[in-house]
Amino acid sequence: MPDYNVEIKGVDEIRERLKSFPEVAEKRLQAAIDMSLAEMHKNAEQPLVPQRTRNLIKSFGQGIVRGRLFGSIGPRTNYAVYVHEGTKHIKTPNRFMVKIIEKCQTKINQYFAEALDLITKDLSS
Numbered sequence: 001m002p003d004y005n006v007e008i009k010g011v012d013e014i015r016e017r018l019k020s021f022p023e024v025a026e027k028r029l030q031a032a033i034d035m036s037l038a039e040m041h042k043n044a045e046q047p048l049v050p051q052r053t054r055n056l057i058k059s060f061g062q063g064i065v066r067g068r069l070f071g072s073i074g075p076r077t078n079y080a081v082y083v084h085e086g087t088k089h090i091k092t093p094n095r096f097m098v099k100i101i102e103k104c105q106t107k108i109n110q111y112f113a114e115a116l117d118l119i120t121k122d123l124s125s
Contacts, residue, residue: 017123017124018123020122020123021119021123024119024122024123025119026068026069028115028116028118028119028122029069029112029115029119030068030069031111031115032111032112032114032115033066033069033070033071034066034071035111036071036104036107036108036111036112037064037066037071037072037073039104039107039108039111040073040100040101040104040108041060041061041064041073043100043103043104044057044060044073044075044096044100045057048096048099048100048103049075049096049100050083050094050096055077056075056077056079056080056083057075059075059076059077059080060073060074060075060076062076063075063076074097083096084096084097
């Protein structure tokens, strides 16, 4: 079989731009993670989270953890798990984290879709 070569115009420029991919992608993805955490924190309120004393709701502020391309949020009260999962005395669990995630899922997906669009634009300009 004969060898064929296809010349790709601008391949050197493409290679150069791809070298910046890790930095560009990390910046945009971290922003999407941060916006997702903020969205979940904003929705950690009534009626999704029970509020007998508001301590459970307030504790979400201390439950935000950020890292490199990582983020998590959750309540920091010692009784949150019992409210969420129930006990023999709390017959009906209140799965407030599931409710928060369900409410925020569309917005979070949008943040990451926008991040991918921005990464593409950053690499092409």
